[in-house]
Amino acid sequence: MKTDDRQADMTEHSDAPSDEPMLRRRKAHIRLSNEAHLLACAEAVFAERGFEGASTAMIAERAGVPKANVHYYFPTKLALYRRVLDDVFEEWHCAADTFDSSDNPVEAIGGYVRAKMALSQRRPLGSKVWASEIIQGATHMQDILSERVKPWMESRVVVINDWIARGLLAPMDPRALLYMIWAVTQHYADFDAQIKTLSGKRALSKKAFEALTEEVVALVIRACGAKAP
Amino acid sequence: MKTDDRQADMTEHSDAPSDEPMLRRRKAHIRLSNEAHLLACAEAVFAERGFEGASTAMIAERAGVPKANVHYYFPTKLALYRRVLDDVFEEWHCAADTFDSSDNPVEAIGGYVRAKMALSQRRPLGSKVWASEIIQGATHMQDILSERVKPWMESRVVVINDWIARGLLAPMDPRALLYMIWAVTQHYADFDAQIKTLSGKRALSKKAFEALTEEVVALVIRACGAKAP
DNA sequence: GTCTATAGACGGATAGAC
DNA sequence: GTCTATCCGTCTATAGAC
Structure with a gap:
């Protein structure tokens, strides 16, 4: 060193x-x-x-x-790997905190999508490690999923169901919405090689990524069927 | 043998x-x-x-x-791997054919989403190989992406832009919509380990997967902002 | 705390008997 | 077409000098 x-x-x-x-x-x-x-x-x-x-x-x-x-x-390759996974989860957890339970689902969901898109841009490698680990069966992070991610998801399901009950969102499976947000936002980190080949460009500029983020926010908000409170 | x-x-x-x-x-x-x-x-x-x-x-x-x-x-491990990728692409290509350019974007897009969801259910392992390959840089399938996927995508961009120009869909970046469809549908194959842990279930029944498919279709159609022609 | 050297297992690929 | 035995390289992990 x-x-x-x-x-x-x-x-x-x-x-x-x-x-x-x-x-x-x-x-x-x-x-x-x-x-x-x-x-x-x-x-x-x-x-x-x-x-x-x-x-x-x-x-x-x-x-x-x-x-x-x-x-x-x-001490071992696995210990190092596990530390990387823990680090990546910590940032995921920070972004997850932006999904509040305010009275305005458009702001809460839009803010969460922006936070996840920013994370995909800032730390794409971490997202790829996370994705590969899950694709290969998530054997080294079952504890993170069940002890940290699952409780968070269940709390958000309650919030989303409340918004739906109050007529602020279209009726839907809250889990399908959360999976959609994860899938769409992480896609721009995990599949960047494919996106570069399909767009013919090397990488997105900061301005272009901001515009893309707003495209994704608009798609997700429309998918929610959000109505004015 | x-x-x-x-x-x-x-x-x-x-x-x-x-x-x-x-x-x-x-x-x-x-x-x-x-x-x-x-x-x-x-x-x-x-x-x-x-x-x-x-x-x-x-x-x-x-x-x-x-x-x-x-x-x-x-002859080599790489040759075997490449054959697997080719096989997976062939099925991807069949599903892609269901995305027609009819006058009814709701039917075209909905049909495509259903075909992709069915593929995720029928052949999740192939989806995982494809995803891992792209995450790791897509070095062994650049030709498939540029010679087969890219032309398909460009043809669909034209179709979607036409629907938007005719007021059938909300104004949007067609590529962001296509990426969303891929990300959401493939998520159920690639991230099934996470989904199983978060839902506490072993796997989805055929009935449950059909219901899930319709949830995803509804989300995507709303995201399109589709209007009656 | 840093480094060279190496142990011991396992990787892809091949030779050649059957 | 099938199989055993094996080459040679790389792997994780460690020993021990500095």
């Missing part, structure tokens, strides 16, 4: 015993920084090849460190 | 020279039958593990044959 710049903050240390806590802090900083670097590289390799297809050697090479260092920071 | 039942149709052959064509036909039948069996097993393994994660040994084991037989019928 290229430690030259990472260790720059310790050049002014002395021999005094009061240095010990600082040393500890420095070491902790090195560990956290290297872990974060490896996690980012691992996310890219897992996205490009899936769990079994990825190798610790590829992750090490991308991080610019010997293979053994990967095992120093993460 | 368990040849006992597959060779039953040759027990009555004689020494006459007229047998030669029959022998050829029998051998051709064995080849086609074994190829089809291996392709089906390969599709399952590729769906469960992705291209790099799958091994020829796993495919052979699932097919009940020694590993060498896989290489007898398909």
